[in-house]
Amino acid sequence: MDCPLKDNLKTFTVSTPALPEGGYPVVIGSGFLGRLRAALKEQFAGRMGFVITDRSLVQAGHLDRFLGGSQMGVYVIDPPGEVSKTMETLTSILEAMESCFLGRDTLVIALGGGTVGDIAGFAAAVFKRGVPVVHIPTTTISQADSSIGGKTGVDSTRSKNAFGVFWHPAAVYMDTETLQTLDEVQYRAGLAESIKHAAIADAGFFAWLEKNADLLLKRDPAVLEHLACQNCRIKASVVMEDPLEKNRRRVLNYGHTIGHALEALSGYSLLHGQAVAIGMIAAGRIEKEMGLVGDDRLERIEALLTKLGLATRAAGTYPPQKILELLKLDKKSVGRRPRFVLLEKLGSVLCRDGQWALEVPEEIVEKVLVRLADTV
Template sequence: MHRIDVGLAERSYPIHIGRQLFSELPTLLTSLPTQLCIITNPTIAAHYLPALRAALPDDATVLVHEIADGEHAKSLSSYGEVMDTLIAASFNRDCAILALGGGVVGDLAGFVAATYQRGVHFYQLPTTLLAQVDSSVGGKTAINHPGGKNLVGAFYQPQAVVISTDCLNTLSERDYACGLAEVVKYGIIYDADFFTWLEDNVAGLNAREPEALAHAIRRSCEIKAEIVAADEREQGLRALLNLGHTFGHAIEAEYYNSWHHGEAVAAGTVIAAHYMLQQGELPAVDYQRIEALLQAFHLPVRAPHLSELQWQQRMQRDKKVQAGRLRFILPTAIGRAELRTVTDWSGVWQAISAVTETR
């Protein structure tokens, strides 16, 4: 088992990484209150809820609130239903929320915890690779609004993150690949040596070999913890974690039912890289390595077709937009990226067009 600490002064917390960790919860989470609400979905509950419940204190009052499976469940209505459950059960300010699931569950549960009775403790128990290496760490919580993704939310840190890697055995190939998109991101923005390690370990990671997977998760969490500790509320460095996301969120919004988050981020990352290739600021060999590694992990490197107006409208709703000006995370080399304000829409559109799949 490995432990990584997210250093945020009085709000610091551990990330525990290992196999079959739910059985270790009594020793890892020693200060759980007596009122606990597990937020999960039916798919995850079928696999992991019995083991989690068996590990919780015998004297605890445990509620289980299941939300629908899928991004559409990260909604105002789902949020309201969880609040109704907590209030009906007379849960008080000393309760805790346990997020058992992927990014949708974690984001919704975290926002519930941030706002119920002005804030209660919560714990992240991520069961997907994407959630384990990204969304469970750092305290970003949110729900979606019809006007855009993650527009209603709060920065609210968990008390601990418990990553049980054996949960990944039940992931579909597609969902597993989506998590690898976020792993690749860390190499592009922060750690060239890690990117090279990923290139050298494609076969092991695609086969979900435990040692390779443990290293990829651990290094991803180390990078995320370092960045969050330096910039908790995304005033500078932390914005780099959004590589590919401005383009990706536009794809997700238009292709809600057919594109997953990691897939959209992968295509968005290639667009961002292509833009810098056009500008002469990203070496061609680095662009080719980025594209090749994403392809090796069975991720899309071409964006679906959207009209120019659709791209503009969706990206103008992105949270990184300031004073109506688009800001993107752009790679300058493998291992380095920058947040930039871009006024050259023609160049952005050229990059999008170059990376869009032919119809």
């Protein structure tokens, strides 16, 4: 499907063999949100749109900008954020769609950040056994990461993204202008996923992030567009190789094994990006303990995180034993033993015997976790 927007926008195509359609476009640009609804109407002619968004998007005026006065079914997640990413919210959204008498000819439109995208993708996947979804990510984290790749899900009472499916979007539209209204803490937290992409896949991109840190913090439009394109390129290339995360795609979980556990333990007061930042430091220390580090990558990651205003220490109470318990629930675990993605060097991931997520002796994990708690 072509993007009918007339702007001079950058378009990537994410092709995955799992998709009968062959792939989906990711369109990146600035300031097109107000013209997007008409474009979608053309692109998905005959489908009934249903928007899933959250209160912060409404307050920032983005929902009105998108709707442009037109009538459409809308569900507003409230409160915004991870606390609402539950089976209860999913159920409530699905029932709202039913009460609009929607059918298989629905188009779900996810307007928002990671929570909105994850839950809207899940809702689209299970409504009438599956309807298409278009993602309009509006945060640093969702533009960098969650809107591409087809992962959907909600949290259980114990662990993050415990329930969900793979459901690839029909299209992704990233308007980097929406980042201008994002709250500072969220804005910075989302940059952690860009650092992750650079760390696992592209040392040159890492150097660019180091060089442009100040402009990033100023939300310079040109820098934001370049950032979105780089993230998209890296994420798409990994996803295309392994759409259902059988193996190689696990590299995207760098920093996420311990990150997810911290996030869940904090009751989601720690934002995903904040948790991943600490998780990357923990992974780096595991690499050191295992004698895998012969360069200054941990120091450079730590310095970049700090420069971008991300904490590298767990400022809270996270008993190592509780973290270890949660690690068993991690989706990469095999036989209840957690696995970790580790770097080979800045820009590439360590692969052993064809595996991209590796078992680490429990005493090393515990040692690193104790230090994580010690340094509070």
